[in-house]
Amino acid sequence: MIHKTDSSLLNWIxxxxxxxxxxxxxSGLTWESTNKEALSFMSRIPKKEKVQKYGVYAAKSYLFSVIEFDDLKEGLENGLISEKTCKMIYTWNSEVGRENWDMDDVMHALYPAFGRHISRNFFYAAIKELVDLGVIECVNPKEVHGRMYIITEKGERVLGLR
Known part of the structure; x- marks a missing residue:
């Protein structure tokens, strides 16, 4: 993973x-090119092509080698990329036969306390149960993805926060 303002960006590219x-x-790049020229070149490449052809994903401030899961893991752990982005990269990698990590790796990086092969259904079932018990409530239930939950008064009493 490399920050887009790093002086070694050109060498990384x-x-x-x-x-x-x-x-x-x-590309039009040379050893005398500047970081600005390198970033301009990178921004002209569609995301999918960057991943499939070059094995690179560009987030807001960073570039990741998508061939090396350690770079993605660092991005996940630091909140620089999302699980959704990892799914997209994984799909694009799979289309060109580049699969050296899978979604189990992503889930383990996001939720290390739950072990290697965690099912997302486990989380959904637990959240549904907490909603049914009235401990938490969804503030945007019509959303298909990205639902947000808040603790209820009952939940605060249960947890001793009141």
Whole structure:
């Protein structure tokens, strides 16, 4: 993982994205290029192509090698990329036959206390049970993804917060 403002960005792009010594290189980058020129080049490449062709994903401030799960894991743990983004990258990787990590790896990085092979249904069932008990409530129940929950007065009493 590399921050887009790092001075080594250009070398990182040369390592993972483009080899400007090739005859058919159309990147326009050279060893004298600036970070700004390198970022401009990267921004012109569609996300899916970056992942599938170059093995790179660009988040807001960082670039990740999607071939190496450790980079993705660091992004997940620091909240720089989401589970949804990982699913998208995983799908794109699978389409080109690049699968050296799977969603179990992602779930383990997000929820290490629950072990390696955790089912998301476990969380949904637990949340539903807490809602049914009146301990928490959903503030946006019509949303399919990204539902948010808050603790109720009953939940505060149960947890001794009141």
């Amino acid at each position: 040369y390592k993972y994205v483009v080899d400007f010594t090739l005859e058919n290189d159309k």
